[in-house]
Amino acid sequence: MRTCREYQECIERFIDGNFLLTDEMEVHLMTCSQCREYKESLECIAEALNGMKLPPPPPQLVDDVMFHIYARERRRVVPTFIPGLFPILCAWKTLLRYVSSIKIPRVLQREGWPLVFATLAVIWGVLIMPALEAGADKSTLQRSVSALADKLRIEGEKFSASVNSIIPDLFGDRKAQGIQNESSEPSNGPSKPEKLINMINSYNFPPSKPYRA
Amino acid sequence: MTDNFNDAVHITRVLDGDTEAFRELVARYNGLIYRIAYSMVGNEEEARDAAQEVFYRAFRALKSYNPTWPFGAWLRRITVNYMLDQRKKKKVQTVSITMDETVELDVPDSAMNPREKRRQSEQNRSVWEAMNQLPDKYRMILSLRHFENLSYEEISETLSLPLGTVMTNIHRARKKLAEMLQPIQSELLS
Numbered sequence A: 001m002r003t004c005r006e007y008q009e010c011i012e013r014f015i016d017g018n019f020l021l022t023d024e025m026e027v028h029l030m031t032c033s034q035c036r037e038y039k040e041s042l043e044c045i046a047e048a049l050n051g052m053k054l055p056p057p058p059p060q061l062v063d064d065v066m067f068h069i070y071a072r073e074r075r076r077v078v079p080t081f082i083p084g085l086f087p088i089l090c091a092w093k094t095l096l097r098y099v100s101s102i103k104i105p106r107v108l109q110r111e112g113w114p115l116v117f118a119t120l121a122v123i124w125g126v127l128i129m130p131a132l133e134a135g136a137d138k139s140t141l142q143r144s145v146s147a148l149a150d151k152l153r154i155e156g157e158k159f160s161a162s163v164n165s166i167i168p169d170l171f172g173d174r175k176a177q178g179i180q181n182e183s184s185e186p187s188n189g190p191s192k193p194e195k196l197i198n199m200i201n202s203y204n205f206p207p208s209k210p211y212r213a
Numbered sequence B: 001m002t003d004n005f006n007d008a009v010h011i012t013r014v015l016d017g018d019t020e021a022f023r024e025l026v027a028r029y030n031g032l033i034y035r036i037a038y039s040m041v042g043n044e045e046e047a048r049d050a051a052q053e054v055f056y057r058a059f060r061a062l063k064s065y066n067p068t069w070p071f072g073a074w075l076r077r078i079t080v081n082y083m084l085d086q087r088k089k090k091k092v093q094t095v096s097i098t099m100d101e102t103v104e105l106d107v108p109d110s111a112m113n114p115r116e117k118r119r120q121s122e123q124n125r126s127v128w129e130a131m132n133q134l135p136d137k138y139r140m141i142l143s144l145r146h147f148e149n150l151s152y153e154e155i156s157e158t159l160s161l162p163l164g165t166v167m168t169n170i171h172r173a174r175k176k177l178a179e180m181l182q183p184i185q186s187e188l189l190s
């Protein structure tokens, strides 16, 4: 013999179509007014809920969602891009150090860092922001910006590594020109400008001005 | 099966970097997400915001999507978790304050005569208002059962609850609803 609670659970499942009323239950329902009322109230609640029609989504929801996704992804572009900048700066510094060993205006040597920032500001303002604002396929843009940042980072690291490997030679040159601000030991061996020229020529980094020996 | 296949095609495209392919998925599932959100917040504006956020979360989490699950079920799970989480954060237990009064909780059968239809509509509103007084977990479970027409097993999967707990919660939710509707019971039965 089941309890009313157990019968009511069966009624629950019957309402949800997971259970058929057994003879035992039919008999109980005939004799127990509590369970009968429960069944009736459940039936009308279920009927009301099943028959209810929630409002459909607004027609522009798909566009709104996509806009939201693009906007959120656009905000993520900046942090993706920033870590890529650091190696570029390092590469730039090394490049400046190298460039300073061949005759270059002192102002460029002194103003190296401000120049870096000015150039980046121009790149940011002229190339990146307008492209972001253009509202084109932002995901493609985000991908290409990240790819560019990655590529620049790798190139920068390669360039730094190769330039660093011949830095003693550069110091030798700089000593000869009377530049005293380097703390490293000057190279003991003879300077090898050919090595430097070969390295620069074999390097696939397009310099703003071609190097002339 | 074809739906699942189409979903898989679009998901692969999105994972390959084609964000626009996600639009197809949004178009297919926005009704589902919006309904669940609406049943929890009771007004269009919040439901729309929630749908946007849920789709964005799904977009970001797409890499972790297990393709052996139907995509709709995965989205439904994200929606349910998000909605319950948000409600908990906001510490709102009922939606009566923010509920859209203008919304027409219509009856699907248009063959009814206007008077009957109006009466049915009023009854629906009473049930809907009572439902909105229920605690979130009960409202969610009833919404999944009746608006989404999910089986106990599907609800158990969606809410990550044991089947027994699902059945108990459905029972308690309906019992509470029945108690609340006691005063208008005779009207409902007529």
Ligand SMILES: [Zn+2]
Binding pocket: A003, A004, A007, A028, A032, A033, A034, A035, A036
């Ligand atoms: Zn009984």
